[in-house]
Amino acid sequence: MAKPKVGVFGMTGCAGEQIVILNCEDELMDILKVLDIRSFHTAMSKNDEKCDLDITFVEGAVVQPEEEVLLKEIRKRSRLLIALGTCAVWGGVAAMKNEVSRQRLKDEVYGPRGQIFKSIPAQPLHSFVKVDFSISGCPIEKEQFLQAVGALVHGDIPVLPKYAVCTECKMNENTCLLLEKGELCLGPITVAGCNARCLSYGIPCSGCRGPVEEANIASEVEILKEKGFTLGDIHNQLRTFAAPAEVLQTHFAKR
Amino acid sequence: MKKMQKSVVVDHLCRVEGHGGINVTIEDGKVVRVEMDIFEGTRFLEALVVGRSYNEIPPILSRICAICSAVHTITSLMAIEDAFDTKVSSQTKLLRDLLVQGGNIESHALHLFCLALPDFLGYSGAFTLVSDHPQEVKIGLELKKLGNTIQETIGGRAVHPVNAILGGFGKVPTKETLLRLKEELIKGLEEALTAIEFIASLEIPNFSQSPTVYAALGSSAQEYCLFGDKIIFSGGESKEIESYKEICNETVVPHSHAKQSHFKGKPFMVGALARVMLNGHKLNSEAKKAKEKLGLDSPTENILHNNTAQAIEIIYSIERSIQIIDEIVEKGIKDEKLVKIKPKAGQGTAAAEAPRGTLYHSYTFDKEGRVTKADVITPTAQNLANAEKDFRASAERLINEPEEGLRAKLEMVARAYDPCISCSVHLEKMGT
Numbered sequence: 001m002a003k004p005k006v007g008v009f010g011m012t013g014c015a016g017e018q019i020v021i022l023n024c025e026d027e028l029m030d031i032l033k034v035l036d037i038r039s040f041h042t043a044m045s046k047n048d049e050k051c052d053l054d055i056t057f058v059e060g061a062v063v064q065p066e067e068e069v070l071l072k073e074i075r076k077r078s079r080l081l082i083a084l085g086t087c088a089v090w091g092g093v094a095a096m097k098n099e100v101s102r103q104r105l106k107d108e109v110y111g112p113r114g115q116i117f118k119s120i121p122a123q124p125l126h127s128f129v130k131v132d133f134s135i136s137g138c139p140i141e142k143e144q145f146l147q148a149v150g151a152l153v154h155g156d157i158p159v160l161p162k163y164a165v166c167t168e169c170k171m172n173e174n175t176c177l178l179l180e181k182g183e184l185c186l187g188p189i190t191v192a193g194c195n196a197r198c199l200s201y202g203i204p205c206s207g208c209r210g211p212v213e214e215a216n217i218a219s220e221v222e223i224l225k226e227k228g229f230t231l232g233d234i235h236n237q238l239r240t241f242a243a244p245a246e247v248l249q250t251h252f253a254k255r
Numbered sequence: 256m257k258k259m260q261k262s263v264v265v266d267h268l269c270r271v272e273g274h275g276g277i278n279v280t281i282e283d284g285k286v287v288r289v290e291m292d293i294f295e296g297t298r299f300l301e302a303l304v305v306g307r308s309y310n311e312i313p314p315i316l317s318r319i320c321a322i323c324s325a326v327h328t329i330t331s332l333m334a335i336e337d338a339f340d341t342k343v344s345s346q347t348k349l350l351r352d353l354l355v356q357g358g359n360i361e362s363h364a365l366h367l368f369c370l371a372l373p374d375f376l377g378y379s380g381a382f383t384l385v386s387d388h389p390q391e392v393k394i395g396l397e398l399k400k401l402g403n404t405i406q407e408t409i410g411g412r413a414v415h416p417v418n419a420i421l422g423g424f425g426k427v428p429t430k431e432t433l434l435r436l437k438e439e440l441i442k443g444l445e446e447a448l449t450a451i452e453f454i455a456s457l458e459i460p461n462f463s464q465s466p467t468v469y470a471a472l473g474s475s476a477q478e479y480c481l482f483g484d485k486i487i488f489s490g491g492e493s494k495e496i497e498s499y500k501e502i503c504n505e506t507v508v509p510h511s512h513a514k515q516s517h518f519k520g521k522p523f524m525v526g527a528l529a530r531v532m533l534n535g536h537k538l539n540s541e542a543k544k545a546k547e548k549l550g551l552d553s554p555t556e557n558i559l560h561n562n563t564a565q566a567i568e569i570i571y572s573i574e575r576s577i578q579i580i581d582e583i584v585e586k587g588i589k590d591e592k593l594v595k596i597k598p599k600a601g602q603g604t605a606a607a608e609a610p611r612g613t614l615y616h617s618y619t620f621d622k623e624g625r626v627t628k629a630d631v632i633t634p635t636a637q638n639l640a641n642a643e644k645d646f647r648a649s650a651e652r653l654i655n656e657p658e659e660g661l662r663a664k665l666e667m668v669a670r671a672y673d674p675c676i677s678c679s680v681h682l683e684k685m686g687t
Binding site: 010011013015018019020022023028032037041043045046047063064067093097108117122138197201203208233237240 | 426
């Protein structure tokens with residue numbers, strides 16, 4: 001069987017997902033044996049800019065009109081398009097204040113010279129193109145990426161957890177930072193897959209992986225208010241990584 | 256008569272982090288225009304953190320860049336602690352240093368072996384290089400992994416560390432963990448020394464040679480260090496860290512989303528080569544020998560030697576990491592509680608040497624500890640003006656070279672800076 005043709009692309013972000021792929025030091029050579037990597041600008045020259053691709057990984061958020069065009073071109077070339085990382089899946093940190101006009105931010109940051117480039121509110125990939133599969137995380141977990149590659153080369157759709165970080169944290173028998181220590185922890189509403197990484201260092205979940213399906217935001221907010229946090233602080237934390245997520249937008253709209 | 260004009264354009268630089276290009280215009284046999292284009296999108300992160308509480312800042316600003324996330328985190332913590340007069344323990348300082356060394360090893364190994372080395376041997380990347388030079392790529396990946404192991408062990412994650420927080424560490428590593436890490440480091444040092452022999456055998460071309468001002472952090476410490484208490488320059492001048500804005504007098508240029516820096520009207524270079532040129536006399540043991548072996552014990556103004564300087568620093572960072580572990584273990588590792596933070600109105604500034612050069616974070620807070628202004632100056636942003644100077648020098652020297660060759664060599668110059676373009680697109684308030 002021919003190896004699937006693969007592209008790795010970046011919109012705007014910290015390049016974290018591409019770095020995590022390159023961080024698979026022990027597996028990289030095996031990955032090359034099963035994937036025919038045609039485009040991966042961060043790692044190689046002589047990229048094929050035209051060919052059809054079987055599997056396409058895209059990281060980063062769309063923050064400028066040129067990226068929307070590029071993303072749509074990439075979509076046309078791709079059989080499967082996979083969003084990698086919280087920016088691609090949910091908009092990420094760049095989307096935390098999308099309600100503030102980009103013009104105002106440009107004026108603040110670049111002054112009159114800011115007119116030379118265009119900027120749009122940061123959006124996840126699915127705002128522009130069909131996304132076949134999403135692996136969130138800021139950055140993604142290496143194991144989830146490797147499992148996904150394994151499934152995809154066998155023609156399967158990868159399986160990711162549909163429960164919250166809170167569940168992983170309980171299975172690890174950590175002390176509950178939210179209920180017992182009253183810390184601003186988003187574990188109950190954040191999608192699992194990191195094995196409650198921060199919590200095992202005694203650090204509350206900041207929600208970097210984005211919301212779990214059917215997250216009960218209202219209940220989380222109520223608990224945090226009881227613990228003494230202001231709505232402003234709670235909303236700031238909720239907005240940090242996945243503000244464009246529908247479940248959060250619905251919540252903010254009610255306020 | 257119509258002028259003979261040609262443009263040499265690198266549309267999309269490959270084997271660098273982020274999105275950028277090079278544009279050189281040659282008219283009647285003279286280089287008339289040189290631009291490094293940065294077309295990475297802007298995220299306005301420094302404007303977006305305004306209004307946020309101090310403890311939310313480091314994890315957000317670490318997202319400026321994945322590959323430099325450890326040093327972004329540490330510099331951010333130091334700037335906040337500076338603003339609130341927080342004094343952390345010597346153990347915390349050592350563990351932070353160790354984390355930053357891990358980032359330095361990982362970043363340098365990725366760049367040197369996987370991104371830059373293919374140029375010197377005529378390959379399109381590590382994926383093709385590996386078929387003919389498996390050993391070198393393998394050593395590169397092993398060293399990269401070593402850097403990541405340090406970041407995972409101390410920072411809790413290889414990218415965007417979670418365990419380094421205000422006032423100390425979420426969880427202090429145990430003695431056993433540190434000693435296991437030391438074993439890995441000792442193994443890694445042996446591999447790195449083998450790699451030095453190989454790097455020493457590479458021919459480093461000198462088409463990009465051009466007068467260069469170097470800048471790095473200097474310190475009163477006897478030993479080479481990735482931290483410091485002032486900014487020093489190759490002309491012998493020095494500046495306070497707090498007055499970094501005088502040198503990073505950033506100019507917005509029309510062809511780029513990043514701003515540019517000059518010192519006394521001249522561009523300057525920051526990074527491994529600048530550090531080795533300015534502080535190299537402080538290197539010890541194997542790193543010192545590597546410096547001699549790689550010919551960097553005498554001054555050079557060839558940016559391609561930034562690659563060799565990174566090789567020297569890999570040795571340094573491994574040796575320093577071992578030294579840190581020895582020191583912590585010898586003193587007896589303590590499960591320290593976090594130093595309590597007492598927010599107050601004011602400003603805090605900190606700097607550290609990131610893999611690509613000096614990194615500055617500076618914040619102003621209101622009395623509740625909310626950010627009213629944030630400023631981050633990254634090394635790649637400082638290097639852009641100097642890179643354009645080197646493109647010009649190279650293009651002038653190679654003016655008769657066929658276009659394809661010239662393009663490849665300009666890419667080599669760009670890549671030598673190990674540019675981190677996500678980092679360079681960063682923001683500061685203008686004119687306030």
